[in-house]
Amino acid sequence: MSDETASVANSPRLVGVRCESGGGVRPYSCGALELQPGDQVVVETERGSALGTVVRSDLLRPVEAGAKLGRVIKKADGRDLAREDANLRRQREAQRIALHRIRERGLAMKLISVECSFDGGKISFYFCAEGRVDFRDLVRDLAHTLHTRIEMKQIGARDETRFIGGIAACGRELCCASWLTEFEAISVKMAKDQGLSLNPTKLAGMCGRLKCCLRFEYLTYRELGRRLPAIGSAVACVKGDGVVTHQDVLKQTVKIRHQDGSETEASLEELVERKAQP
Structure with missing residues (x-):
């Protein structure tokens, strides 16, 4: 085993x-x-x-x-389902009251979601804001009105999209709303190493940040890329010596430009040796 x-x-x-x-x-x-x-x-x-x-x-x-x-x-059981129905009604009422209080106080915050704990002992309010918001008076007001413990949580653009949900460019439900359990760091380098277009509008998800899926195959591309000679390196090939101008990571081939200006595609097996850079 x-x-x-x-x-x-x-x-x-x-x-x-x-x-x-x-x-x-x-x-x-x-x-x-x-x-x-x-x-x-x-x-x-x-x-x-x-x-x-x-x-x-x-x-x-x-x-x-x-x-x-x-x-x-x-x-x-039936009692649990009845409790959840009551919690959902309470959430809707809490959201209505909170939206009214936020407008009334002129607070620069956008309420995204309201969540009532299963035991009913706490109601959490998730909001977005450009900067820090002093919501202490709002919390006291809501606690007095709703007769429970209040929790305010400021979230970012990625969490906002996770709460709202939607359909991604691939036609499937957003990963963050369907199965991702936590957000990991994403960088433009991940897109570059996968040979993707660096057009910001194509790399951004519905949240306006880099798409989470840029990370899914990144390690595979990185490991496969390490097997290939670097772009710009001189190589010897059965089809003729030259300089690498392009890598096809998935096919595990490279394009080689020869001295006469012509280009050929070669697999790793067709590379006789790797010459040192002149």
């Missing part, structure tokens, strides 16, 4: 759950519970308990030592 197979075998049983409060599909430990896609469950998250829907029941992935993993508490 390989180390990877053993790691998966020793990991807890996992299911993929999408919480009703939004966000991507996250893995949860389900213990001995037998769950199927479509089952509604109560899960334990970093922010407390929440209602969610099982999307996948066959997750196979090793869990790193010390990794924080939520767990499925139980299958949701």
Whole structure:
């Protein structure tokens, strides 16, 4: 048995759950519970308990030592579903009141989403703003009106798009709204190394930031690119010596310009040796 197979075998049983409060599909430990896609469950998250829907029941992935993993508490019953319905009504009312109070106070903030904790003990308000916003009076007002603990969270453009959702240029649901669990750093270099157009409008997602998918195949392109001679390097080839002018990373070929100005495409196997730069 390989180390990877053993790691998966020793990991807890996992299911993929999408919480009703939004966000991507996250893995949860389900213990001995037998769950199927479509089952509604109560899960334990970093922010407390929440209602969610099982999307996948066959997750196979090793869990790193010390990794924080939520767990499925139980299958949701009628009382849980009734509580969630009440929470949704409370969220809508809280959003209506908050929007009115924000306009009334002239606060430079855009309310994006409202989330009521499953136990009803806290309501979280997610907003965008150009700079810092003094919302202390707003919090006191909302706490007095809604009779619960209030949490205000300022979010960025990527989180705003995750909350709102939408369809990406590829025709599929936005990755951030469907399955991504966290945002990672993206750079223009990732697009450059994959040979993509550096047109900002094509590289930007709906959030206005670089598309998350630029990272998905980056490591593969980088490793394959390292096998090829660099552009500008002199090479010896069975088709004739020359200088590399272009790399095709996926095909693992290069274009070589010969002394007479002609160009040929050659695979790695056709490169006899790599000459040192003159």
